[in-house]
Amino acid sequence: MAEMPAPATYPPVITGLAGKRVLVTGGAGGLGRAMAHTLAAQGAHVVIADRDGAAADALAREINGEAWEVDLLDTAALESLHLEVDVLVNNAGVQTIAPIQDFEPQAFRRILTLMLEVPFLLTRAALPHMYEQGYGRVISICSIHGLRASEFKSAYVAAKHGLEGLSKVTAREGGRHGVTSNCVNPG
Ligand SMILES: NC(=O)c1ccc[n+]([C@@H]2O[C@H](COP(=O)([O-])OP(=O)(O)OC[C@H]3O[C@@H](n4cnc5c(N)ncnc54)[C@H](O)[C@@H]3O)[C@@H](O)[C@H]2O)c1
Structure with missing residues:
Protein backbone atom coordinates (compact mmCIF):
# COMPACT_ATOMS: atom_id res chain seq x y z
CA MET A 1 0.00 0.00 0.00
CA ALA A 2 1.25 3.50 -0.85
CA GLU A 3 2.51 5.48 2.12
CA MET A 4 0.33 8.36 3.29
CA PRO A 5 1.94 11.79 2.68
CA ALA A 6 3.18 13.53 5.82
CA PRO A 7 0.75 16.18 7.12
CA ALA A 8 1.54 19.78 6.12
CA THR A 9 3.26 21.69 8.91
CA TYR A 10 2.76 25.27 9.97
CA PRO A 11 4.82 27.34 9.83
CA PRO A 12 6.09 25.65 6.66
CA VAL A 13 9.52 24.10 6.96
CA ILE A 14 12.03 26.03 4.88
CA THR A 15 15.10 24.01 4.10
CA GLY A 16 18.54 25.09 3.03
CA LEU A 17 19.02 28.13 5.25
CA ALA A 18 21.85 26.65 7.31
CA GLY A 19 24.92 28.81 6.77
CA LYS A 20 22.93 31.52 5.03
CA ARG A 21 23.40 35.11 6.18
CA VAL A 22 20.12 37.02 6.17
CA LEU A 23 19.60 40.73 6.76
CA VAL A 24 16.13 41.77 7.99
CA THR A 25 15.45 45.51 8.10
CA GLY A 26 13.11 46.60 10.85
CA GLY A 27 13.87 43.19 12.29
CA ALA A 28 13.51 44.11 15.96
CA GLY A 29 9.73 44.50 15.97
CA GLY A 30 6.45 43.37 14.44
CA LEU A 31 6.65 41.17 11.35
CA GLY A 65 22.09 36.44 15.52
CA GLU A 66 23.60 39.88 15.13
CA ALA A 67 22.24 43.36 15.81
CA TRP A 68 22.89 46.32 13.54
CA GLU A 69 21.62 49.49 15.19
CA VAL A 70 20.96 51.84 12.31
CA ASP A 71 18.59 54.62 11.40
CA LEU A 72 17.95 53.66 7.81
CA LEU A 73 16.73 57.18 7.09
CA ASP A 74 20.40 58.17 7.19
CA THR A 75 20.68 57.23 3.53
CA ALA A 76 24.05 58.92 2.92
CA ALA A 77 25.66 56.18 5.03
CA LEU A 78 24.06 53.50 2.84
CA GLU A 79 25.44 54.82 -0.44
CA SER A 80 28.92 53.41 0.11
CA LEU A 81 27.76 50.23 1.87
CA HIS A 82 28.92 46.79 0.69
CA LEU A 83 26.67 44.05 2.05
CA GLU A 84 27.76 40.42 2.20
CA VAL A 85 24.43 38.67 2.70
CA ASP A 86 22.75 35.77 0.93
CA VAL A 87 19.24 37.01 1.64
CA LEU A 88 18.04 40.58 1.99
CA VAL A 89 14.61 41.18 3.53
CA ASN A 90 13.38 44.74 2.91
CA ASN A 91 10.87 45.01 5.71
CA ALA A 92 11.18 48.29 7.63
CA GLY A 93 8.13 50.46 7.17
CA VAL A 94 6.06 53.19 8.78
CA GLN A 95 2.66 54.71 8.12
CA THR A 96 1.17 58.21 8.11
CA ILE A 97 -2.50 58.76 7.34
CA ALA A 98 -3.85 62.08 6.06
CA PRO A 99 -5.71 63.41 3.03
CA ILE A 100 -3.36 64.61 0.31
CA GLN A 101 -4.08 68.30 0.87
CA ASP A 102 -3.03 67.97 4.52
CA PHE A 103 -0.19 65.47 4.04
CA GLU A 104 3.04 66.93 5.41
CA PRO A 105 5.66 66.92 2.63
CA GLN A 106 8.30 65.83 5.14
CA ALA A 107 6.18 62.84 6.18
CA PHE A 108 5.67 61.94 2.51
CA ARG A 109 9.43 62.09 1.86
CA ARG A 110 10.20 60.03 5.00
CA ILE A 111 7.95 57.19 3.84
CA LEU A 112 9.27 57.25 0.29
CA THR A 113 12.83 57.23 1.62
CA LEU A 114 12.43 54.41 4.15
CA MET A 115 10.19 52.18 2.04
CA LEU A 116 11.52 52.73 -1.48
CA GLU A 117 14.91 54.45 -1.56
CA VAL A 118 16.33 52.36 1.30
CA PRO A 119 15.36 49.04 -0.36
CA PHE A 120 17.03 50.36 -3.53
CA LEU A 121 20.22 51.31 -1.67
CA LEU A 122 20.39 48.01 0.24
CA THR A 123 19.71 45.97 -2.89
CA ARG A 124 22.41 47.98 -4.69
CA ALA A 125 24.78 47.21 -1.79
CA ALA A 126 23.94 43.50 -1.70
CA LEU A 127 23.91 42.56 -5.40
CA PRO A 128 27.68 42.61 -6.10
CA HIS A 129 28.31 39.87 -3.50
CA MET A 130 25.24 37.91 -4.61
CA TYR A 131 26.34 38.12 -8.26
CA GLU A 132 29.86 37.07 -7.33
CA GLN A 133 28.59 33.90 -5.64
CA GLY A 134 25.82 33.31 -8.20
CA TYR A 135 23.14 33.18 -5.53
CA GLY A 136 20.91 35.67 -3.76
CA ARG A 137 17.38 36.23 -2.56
CA VAL A 138 15.84 39.68 -2.29
CA ILE A 139 12.51 39.67 -0.47
CA SER A 140 10.51 42.85 -0.11
CA ILE A 141 7.67 43.05 2.37
CA CYS A 142 5.06 44.93 0.41
CA SER A 143 1.31 45.11 1.01
CA ILE A 144 -2.05 45.02 -0.68
CA HIS A 145 -1.19 48.72 -1.10
CA GLY A 146 1.47 47.71 -3.60
CA LEU A 147 -1.41 46.56 -5.80
CA ARG A 148 -4.42 48.61 -4.72
CA ALA A 149 -5.03 52.07 -3.29
CA SER A 150 -6.76 53.33 -0.17
CA GLU A 151 -7.70 56.88 0.69
CA PHE A 152 -5.41 58.95 2.92
CA LYS A 153 -2.35 56.74 2.41
CA SER A 154 -0.77 58.55 -0.56
CA ALA A 155 2.83 58.07 0.57
CA TYR A 156 2.40 54.44 1.69
CA VAL A 157 0.57 53.43 -1.49
CA ALA A 158 3.08 55.27 -3.70
CA ALA A 159 6.04 53.69 -1.88
CA LYS A 160 4.60 50.16 -2.02
CA HIS A 161 3.71 50.47 -5.72
CA GLY A 162 7.29 51.65 -6.28
CA LEU A 163 8.64 48.74 -4.25
CA GLU A 164 6.72 46.31 -6.49
CA GLY A 165 8.43 47.92 -9.50
CA LEU A 166 11.88 47.88 -7.92
CA SER A 167 11.43 44.22 -7.02
CA LYS A 168 10.49 43.36 -10.62
CA VAL A 169 13.51 45.17 -12.05
CA THR A 170 15.76 43.41 -9.52
CA ALA A 171 14.31 40.08 -10.70
CA ARG A 172 14.88 40.97 -14.36
CA GLU A 173 18.50 42.00 -13.76
CA GLY A 174 19.33 39.40 -11.13
CA GLY A 175 17.89 36.26 -12.69
CA ARG A 176 20.87 35.59 -14.92
CA HIS A 177 23.11 35.82 -11.82
CA GLY A 178 21.11 33.37 -9.69
CA VAL A 179 19.38 36.14 -7.79
CA THR A 180 15.60 36.10 -7.35
CA SER A 181 13.49 38.99 -6.15
CA ASN A 182 9.96 38.71 -4.80
CA CYS A 183 7.44 40.74 -2.87
CA VAL A 184 5.45 39.29 0.01
CA ASN A 185 2.16 41.10 0.53
CA PRO A 186 0.85 40.40 4.05
CA GLY A 187 -2.92 40.51 4.40
N1 LIG B 1 1.50 44.79 10.11
C1 LIG B 1 0.69 44.67 9.05
O1 LIG B 1 -0.51 44.37 9.15
C2 LIG B 1 1.25 44.83 7.65
C3 LIG B 1 0.43 44.60 6.54
C4 LIG B 1 0.98 44.76 5.25
C5 LIG B 1 2.29 45.15 5.11
N2 LIG B 1 3.06 45.38 6.19
C6 LIG B 1 4.46 45.80 5.99
O2 LIG B 1 5.30 44.96 6.75
C7 LIG B 1 6.45 45.69 7.16
C8 LIG B 1 6.62 45.56 8.68
O3 LIG B 1 5.46 46.11 9.30
P1 LIG B 1 5.18 45.95 10.88
O4 LIG B 1 3.72 46.12 11.06
O5 LIG B 1 5.85 44.72 11.38
O6 LIG B 1 5.91 47.25 11.44
P2 LIG B 1 6.31 47.59 12.96
O7 LIG B 1 6.04 49.06 13.14
O8 LIG B 1 5.70 46.64 13.92
O9 LIG B 1 7.90 47.34 12.96
C9 LIG B 1 8.71 48.11 12.16
C10 LIG B 1 10.14 47.97 12.60
O10 LIG B 1 10.93 48.84 11.77
C11 LIG B 1 11.78 49.59 12.58
N3 LIG B 1 12.06 50.89 11.92
C12 LIG B 1 11.18 51.88 11.65
N4 LIG B 1 11.82 52.92 11.09
C13 LIG B 1 13.13 52.58 11.01
C14 LIG B 1 14.29 53.26 10.56
N5 LIG B 1 14.23 54.51 10.11
N6 LIG B 1 15.47 52.62 10.60
C15 LIG B 1 15.55 51.36 11.10
N7 LIG B 1 14.48 50.68 11.57
C16 LIG B 1 13.29 51.29 11.53
C17 LIG B 1 11.04 49.78 13.90
O11 LIG B 1 11.93 50.10 14.97
C18 LIG B 1 10.36 48.43 14.05
O12 LIG B 1 11.19 47.49 14.72
C19 LIG B 1 6.26 47.11 6.68
O13 LIG B 1 6.94 47.32 5.46
C20 LIG B 1 4.75 47.21 6.46
O14 LIG B 1 4.42 48.18 5.50
C21 LIG B 1 2.57 45.24 7.47
Whole structure:
Protein backbone atom coordinates (compact mmCIF):
# COMPACT_ATOMS: atom_id res chain seq x y z
CA MET A 1 0.00 0.00 0.00
CA ALA A 2 1.25 3.50 -0.85
CA GLU A 3 2.51 5.48 2.12
CA MET A 4 0.33 8.36 3.29
CA PRO A 5 1.94 11.79 2.68
CA ALA A 6 3.18 13.53 5.82
CA PRO A 7 0.75 16.18 7.12
CA ALA A 8 1.54 19.78 6.12
CA THR A 9 3.26 21.69 8.91
CA TYR A 10 2.76 25.27 9.97
CA PRO A 11 4.82 27.34 9.83
CA PRO A 12 6.09 25.65 6.66
CA VAL A 13 9.52 24.10 6.96
CA ILE A 14 12.03 26.03 4.88
CA THR A 15 15.10 24.01 4.10
CA GLY A 16 18.54 25.09 3.03
CA LEU A 17 19.02 28.13 5.25
CA ALA A 18 21.85 26.65 7.31
CA GLY A 19 24.92 28.81 6.77
CA LYS A 20 22.93 31.52 5.03
CA ARG A 21 23.40 35.11 6.18
CA VAL A 22 20.12 37.02 6.17
CA LEU A 23 19.60 40.73 6.76
CA VAL A 24 16.13 41.77 7.99
CA THR A 25 15.45 45.51 8.10
CA GLY A 26 13.11 46.60 10.85
CA GLY A 27 13.87 43.19 12.29
CA ALA A 28 13.51 44.11 15.96
CA GLY A 29 9.73 44.50 15.97
CA GLY A 30 6.45 43.37 14.44
CA LEU A 31 6.65 41.17 11.35
CA GLY A 32 10.42 41.59 11.11
CA ARG A 33 10.91 40.08 14.54
CA ALA A 34 8.66 37.13 13.65
CA MET A 35 10.60 36.59 10.40
CA ALA A 36 13.93 36.78 12.22
CA HIS A 37 12.75 34.05 14.60
CA THR A 38 11.50 31.80 11.80
CA LEU A 39 14.60 32.29 9.66
CA ALA A 40 16.91 31.60 12.61
CA ALA A 41 14.92 28.48 13.48
CA GLN A 42 15.70 27.23 9.97
CA GLY A 43 19.42 27.69 10.53
CA ALA A 44 20.05 31.16 9.09
CA HIS A 45 22.40 33.65 10.71
CA VAL A 46 20.13 36.68 11.00
CA VAL A 47 21.36 40.27 11.08
CA ILE A 48 18.70 42.49 12.63
CA ALA A 49 18.89 46.03 11.28
CA ASP A 50 16.78 48.38 13.37
CA ARG A 51 16.87 51.85 14.84
CA ASP A 52 15.79 50.31 18.15
CA GLY A 53 19.22 49.08 19.19
CA ALA A 54 18.13 47.65 22.56
CA ALA A 55 15.38 45.52 20.99
CA ALA A 56 17.72 44.41 18.19
CA ASP A 57 20.39 43.41 20.74
CA ALA A 58 17.89 41.47 22.87
CA LEU A 59 16.56 39.61 19.83
CA ALA A 60 20.07 38.90 18.56
CA ARG A 61 20.86 37.21 21.88
CA GLU A 62 17.63 35.18 21.69
CA ILE A 63 18.27 33.84 18.20
CA ASN A 64 22.06 33.81 18.25
CA GLY A 65 22.09 36.44 15.52
CA GLU A 66 23.60 39.88 15.13
CA ALA A 67 22.24 43.36 15.81
CA TRP A 68 22.89 46.32 13.54
CA GLU A 69 21.62 49.49 15.19
CA VAL A 70 20.96 51.84 12.31
CA ASP A 71 18.59 54.62 11.40
CA LEU A 72 17.95 53.66 7.81
CA LEU A 73 16.73 57.18 7.09
CA ASP A 74 20.40 58.17 7.19
CA THR A 75 20.68 57.23 3.53
CA ALA A 76 24.05 58.92 2.92
CA ALA A 77 25.66 56.18 5.03
CA LEU A 78 24.06 53.50 2.84
CA GLU A 79 25.44 54.82 -0.44
CA SER A 80 28.92 53.41 0.11
CA LEU A 81 27.76 50.23 1.87
CA HIS A 82 28.92 46.79 0.69
CA LEU A 83 26.67 44.05 2.05
CA GLU A 84 27.76 40.42 2.20
CA VAL A 85 24.43 38.67 2.70
CA ASP A 86 22.75 35.77 0.93
CA VAL A 87 19.24 37.01 1.64
CA LEU A 88 18.04 40.58 1.99
CA VAL A 89 14.61 41.18 3.53
CA ASN A 90 13.38 44.74 2.91
CA ASN A 91 10.87 45.01 5.71
CA ALA A 92 11.18 48.29 7.63
CA GLY A 93 8.13 50.46 7.17
CA VAL A 94 6.06 53.19 8.78
CA GLN A 95 2.66 54.71 8.12
CA THR A 96 1.17 58.21 8.11
CA ILE A 97 -2.50 58.76 7.34
CA ALA A 98 -3.85 62.08 6.06
CA PRO A 99 -5.71 63.41 3.03
CA ILE A 100 -3.36 64.61 0.31
CA GLN A 101 -4.08 68.30 0.87
CA ASP A 102 -3.03 67.97 4.52
CA PHE A 103 -0.19 65.47 4.04
CA GLU A 104 3.04 66.93 5.41
CA PRO A 105 5.66 66.92 2.63
CA GLN A 106 8.30 65.83 5.14
CA ALA A 107 6.18 62.84 6.18
CA PHE A 108 5.67 61.94 2.51
CA ARG A 109 9.43 62.09 1.86
CA ARG A 110 10.20 60.03 5.00
CA ILE A 111 7.95 57.19 3.84
CA LEU A 112 9.27 57.25 0.29
CA THR A 113 12.83 57.23 1.62
CA LEU A 114 12.43 54.41 4.15
CA MET A 115 10.19 52.18 2.04
CA LEU A 116 11.52 52.73 -1.48
CA GLU A 117 14.91 54.45 -1.56
CA VAL A 118 16.33 52.36 1.30
CA PRO A 119 15.36 49.04 -0.36
CA PHE A 120 17.03 50.36 -3.53
CA LEU A 121 20.22 51.31 -1.67
CA LEU A 122 20.39 48.01 0.24
CA THR A 123 19.71 45.97 -2.89
CA ARG A 124 22.41 47.98 -4.69
CA ALA A 125 24.78 47.21 -1.79
CA ALA A 126 23.94 43.50 -1.70
CA LEU A 127 23.91 42.56 -5.40
CA PRO A 128 27.68 42.61 -6.10
CA HIS A 129 28.31 39.87 -3.50
CA MET A 130 25.24 37.91 -4.61
CA TYR A 131 26.34 38.12 -8.26
CA GLU A 132 29.86 37.07 -7.33
CA GLN A 133 28.59 33.90 -5.64
CA GLY A 134 25.82 33.31 -8.20
CA TYR A 135 23.14 33.18 -5.53
CA GLY A 136 20.91 35.67 -3.76
CA ARG A 137 17.38 36.23 -2.56
CA VAL A 138 15.84 39.68 -2.29
CA ILE A 139 12.51 39.67 -0.47
CA SER A 140 10.51 42.85 -0.11
CA ILE A 141 7.67 43.05 2.37
CA CYS A 142 5.06 44.93 0.41
CA SER A 143 1.31 45.11 1.01
CA ILE A 144 -2.05 45.02 -0.68
CA HIS A 145 -1.19 48.72 -1.10
CA GLY A 146 1.47 47.71 -3.60
CA LEU A 147 -1.41 46.56 -5.80
CA ARG A 148 -4.42 48.61 -4.72
CA ALA A 149 -5.03 52.07 -3.29
CA SER A 150 -6.76 53.33 -0.17
CA GLU A 151 -7.70 56.88 0.69
CA PHE A 152 -5.41 58.95 2.92
CA LYS A 153 -2.35 56.74 2.41
CA SER A 154 -0.77 58.55 -0.56
CA ALA A 155 2.83 58.07 0.57
CA TYR A 156 2.40 54.44 1.69
CA VAL A 157 0.57 53.43 -1.49
CA ALA A 158 3.08 55.27 -3.70
CA ALA A 159 6.04 53.69 -1.88
CA LYS A 160 4.60 50.16 -2.02
CA HIS A 161 3.71 50.47 -5.72
CA GLY A 162 7.29 51.65 -6.28
CA LEU A 163 8.64 48.74 -4.25
CA GLU A 164 6.72 46.31 -6.49
CA GLY A 165 8.43 47.92 -9.50
CA LEU A 166 11.88 47.88 -7.92
CA SER A 167 11.43 44.22 -7.02
CA LYS A 168 10.49 43.36 -10.62
CA VAL A 169 13.51 45.17 -12.05
CA THR A 170 15.76 43.41 -9.52
CA ALA A 171 14.31 40.08 -10.70
CA ARG A 172 14.88 40.97 -14.36
CA GLU A 173 18.50 42.00 -13.76
CA GLY A 174 19.33 39.40 -11.13
CA GLY A 175 17.89 36.26 -12.69
CA ARG A 176 20.87 35.59 -14.92
CA HIS A 177 23.11 35.82 -11.82
CA GLY A 178 21.11 33.37 -9.69
CA VAL A 179 19.38 36.14 -7.79
CA THR A 180 15.60 36.10 -7.35
CA SER A 181 13.49 38.99 -6.15
CA ASN A 182 9.96 38.71 -4.80
CA CYS A 183 7.44 40.74 -2.87
CA VAL A 184 5.45 39.29 0.01
CA ASN A 185 2.16 41.10 0.53
CA PRO A 186 0.85 40.40 4.05
CA GLY A 187 -2.92 40.51 4.40
N1 LIG B 1 1.50 44.79 10.11
C1 LIG B 1 0.69 44.67 9.05
O1 LIG B 1 -0.51 44.37 9.15
C2 LIG B 1 1.25 44.83 7.65
C3 LIG B 1 0.43 44.60 6.54
C4 LIG B 1 0.98 44.76 5.25
C5 LIG B 1 2.29 45.15 5.11
N2 LIG B 1 3.06 45.38 6.19
C6 LIG B 1 4.46 45.80 5.99
O2 LIG B 1 5.30 44.96 6.75
C7 LIG B 1 6.45 45.69 7.16
C8 LIG B 1 6.62 45.56 8.68
O3 LIG B 1 5.46 46.11 9.30
P1 LIG B 1 5.18 45.95 10.88
O4 LIG B 1 3.72 46.12 11.06
O5 LIG B 1 5.85 44.72 11.38
O6 LIG B 1 5.91 47.25 11.44
P2 LIG B 1 6.31 47.59 12.96
O7 LIG B 1 6.04 49.06 13.14
O8 LIG B 1 5.70 46.64 13.92
O9 LIG B 1 7.90 47.34 12.96
C9 LIG B 1 8.71 48.11 12.16
C10 LIG B 1 10.14 47.97 12.60
O10 LIG B 1 10.93 48.84 11.77
C11 LIG B 1 11.78 49.59 12.58
N3 LIG B 1 12.06 50.89 11.92
C12 LIG B 1 11.18 51.88 11.65
N4 LIG B 1 11.82 52.92 11.09
C13 LIG B 1 13.13 52.58 11.01
C14 LIG B 1 14.29 53.26 10.56
N5 LIG B 1 14.23 54.51 10.11
N6 LIG B 1 15.47 52.62 10.60
C15 LIG B 1 15.55 51.36 11.10
N7 LIG B 1 14.48 50.68 11.57
C16 LIG B 1 13.29 51.29 11.53
C17 LIG B 1 11.04 49.78 13.90
O11 LIG B 1 11.93 50.10 14.97
C18 LIG B 1 10.36 48.43 14.05
O12 LIG B 1 11.19 47.49 14.72
C19 LIG B 1 6.26 47.11 6.68
O13 LIG B 1 6.94 47.32 5.46
C20 LIG B 1 4.75 47.21 6.46
O14 LIG B 1 4.42 48.18 5.50
C21 LIG B 1 2.57 45.24 7.47
